[in-house]
Structures are given as structure tokens and as C-alpha cells.
Amino acid sequence: MQSILNLSHAGLVAWCEGKQIPKYRAKQIMTEIFSSRHFDFDEMTTLPKDLRAKLAEDFTISSIVHAEDLTDIDGATKFLFEMQNNDHNRVDGKKIECVLIPQRNSDNVTLCVSSQEGCKLDCKFCATGKLGWKSNLTTGEILSQYLISEELSGKKISNIVFMGMGDPLDNYENVVRALTILLKEQKIFGKNRITLSTAGFPDRIRELADSGLNVKLALSLHSTTQAKRENIMPSAKNWRLPELVRALEYYYTKTRQVITFEYILFDGFNDSDDDIKALRKLCSHFPAKINLIKFHDIEFTGYQSLLKPTTSEHFFKFATELRKFGLDVFTRVSAGEGVAAACGQLALKQNKKSNSND
Ligand code: SF4
Numbered sequence: 193m194q195s196i197l198n199l200s201h202a203g204l205v206a207w208c209e210g211k212q213i214p215k216y217r218a219k220q221i222m223t224e225i226f227s228s229r230h231f232d233f234d235e236m237t238t239l240p241k242d243l244r245a246k247l248a249e250d251f252t253i254s255s256i257v258h259a260e261d262l263t264d265i266d267g268a269t270k271f272l273f274e275m276q277n278n279d280h281n282r283v284d285g286k287k288i289e290c291v292l293i294p295q296r297n298s299d300n301v302t303l304c305v306s307s308q309e310g311c312k313l314d315c316k317f318c319a320t321g322k323l324g325w326k327s328n329l330t331t332g333e334i335l336s337q338y339l340i341s342e343e344l345s346g347k348k349i350s351n352i353v354f355m356g357m358g359d360p361l362d363n364y365e366n367v368v369r370a371l372t373i374l375l376k377e378q379k380i381f382g383k384n385r386i387t388l389s390t391a392g393f394p395d396r397i398r399e400l401a402d403s404g405l406n407v408k409l410a411l412s413l414h415s416t417t418q419a420k421r422e423n424i425m426p427s428a429k430n431w432r433l434p435e436l437v438r439a440l441e442y443y444y445t446k447t448r449q450v451i452t453f454e455y456i457l458f459d460g461f462n463d464s465d466d467d468i469k470a471l472r473k474l475c476s477h478f479p480a481k482i483n484l485i486k487f488h489d490i491e492f493t494g495y496q497s498l499l500k501p502t503t504s505e506h507f508f509k510f511a512t513e514l515r516k517f518g519l520d521v522f523t524r525v526s527a528g529e530g531v532a533a534a535c536g537q538l539a540l541k542q543n544k545k546s547n548s549n550d
Contacts, residue, residue, distance in 0.1 A: 195332030196332070204222065217243060231253045257274045258340060258344060274286070290356050301349050309328075313425065315391065315424065328362075328363040334366060359391055368405070375407070383407050386408065389452075401443040409449060410452035411440060414455055437474065440478065444478040451480045452483050458501070463510055
């Protein structure tokens, strides 16, 4: 049995027609879920009883189950969800995570969601890369993270970033359907409230630009040279930097969204004056901003000899130097470090725990 959240409005209309149910019911059903927040068909009392019974025969609502959560002193909460084996042939008990991050000095709350169970791209600084790829999340599994996190926390989520486990452009169809439901069908978020972060996929960047969704886009850059990128992001060998820059330029031209470059600073690797000059040059192609991220030394990379965090002093100096060139720079010292908020860390810990219990 599949989650009803996998269906777009058109999909639900088709289901209604197949059951000789008036099509207007499709909208009512989704309103029951997204506005009234009813997660049991029996609670949807605006719908006729026989329709509720038919829905319960064919669908579940969520296909993920809350397993654990941890809250850090800075207010970030990481939710771990277990996947149910009702959408496709998948082993039970696989886990995904998302992180709820209250913004400092504002009422905004950002949810960082996962788009895949694990990831194929194997970035050397990332715990999810270490997990390997297990599957693409369905649209329902993506939307469930949002609905359940709001329910569990009692907080209204104002922004969503696809920066959790996986690369959203590597699960393009399901992610775009989730975005279409959130932005166009349910109109819960505006385009400026959702950000997709990718490591590459220039063809899909262009496709997304043409989709009309116009969400914000971030590129996990981490180095301005092809060789260094390939060193820490093996998938980068599939996409030459100039090709990526052209795709980002196209994205900006079509959507008018400022592009974000994510840049984790590693000591002696990508934090020199030459790197500052190269970043400046890169940002001259289109309106862009840089998200400088502090790297936290982690035991899981197996890459410790290469990847060391830049000192705090140098981290902020690097940001100041970039700003001197007029660049828009944000610094992030990773919210929720105490709850292993960097993507994949909690799932990796849980995996290790279950392996050692086997
Ligand atoms: S950083 Fe993102 S793209 Fe790279 S391995 Fe981790 S989840 Fe995948």
C-alpha cells in the first residue's frame, strides 16, 4: 500500500475518477492532510464515510515513522525516522533524518530534509557519503518529514532546505513533485522559502530552471579547482566546473534567484589568498553569495590526514577578506553539532549501533 502523499493533485483526481468519486474530492482530501493535519482517514469527517473507507483501503498517509529525536542546546532538533516497507520492496528499519533549526533573532524555523536514503556521491567530508546509497525517497517520504516534524515540534516551519541526506537532483522526479505540491498545489511556501543544494548535475540544474518552480539553488563547491574538488568529492569528475558554472548562469537567468556557493573551509586545502581571488572571480559570473561553513573534525571520514578544520581565527579572517571584495558572505558554524546535525551523522551512528547488535 502506498502513501497518498506520493500523488500529485492530478494523480489523486485520476484515482477519484477510477473509483467514480467526484474529482473535487481530491482537493478536499489534500486539504484534510495539509491544512487540518489529519493523519488518519477516519478523522477526515468532512469526507463521506464510504470515501474514507476507500482511501484507507488503498493508501496510508505517512510512510515514515518517528524513531528518535535529539535536541541541542542551540535549539536544533534532529529527527530520526524509520522507513516503512509499504511503498516498495525495501528492507524495514532503514533510517533517514532531518533537522529542525530555529533561526537566531527571528521566528523563522528551517527544516533540513533528506531526499535519499544514503547518497551515491561519497563526498569525503560527509557522514551520509560513508553510508552509501540505499534508495531514493518517495515524494511521500519527503513530504512526511515536513508534516511530522511540524507535528512533533509544534513549531511552524518557515523554510525548507534540501541539504540533508542525498543530493536532491539525483532524485529529481520525486523532489520536483514534492516541491510542486508544497509551492503550487498547497501554496504552503513561497519560492524564496525553499532551497535545493546540489553537488553537480548541470543538466538537472537546467531542467529545474525550466520547471517554473524558481526555488533557491546552492552548489556544494568547496574548491574552485577541478582537481581539488575531485579529491574530496569523487563525483565531481562527472561535471567540469565551467560546465557547472554555465548551468548556474542559466539558472540565474531563468529564475533571477541569487546562487549560493557552499564552501567548507579546510586547513591548508582551500583557505589561501589564491582561493579568495578564485572565489571572487567565480562570483563575477552572476549574482552569488558564499556560505562559509566551519568543518568539524569527524572520525568517520577516514580522511583526517587531508581534511582538517581551519582555525576559528582564520575562518573569520577568510570571511572578512571576501567581504572586502564586496562579496555577500554568510558564516555557518553548524547548528546542532551536539546532536550530530551534520547530514548523516545520526543515521551513521544508528547503523553502527545496529551492526554491532547483530
Ligand atoms: S555532501 Fe551531500 S552530495 Fe556529498 S555525500 Fe553528503 S549528502 Fe551526498
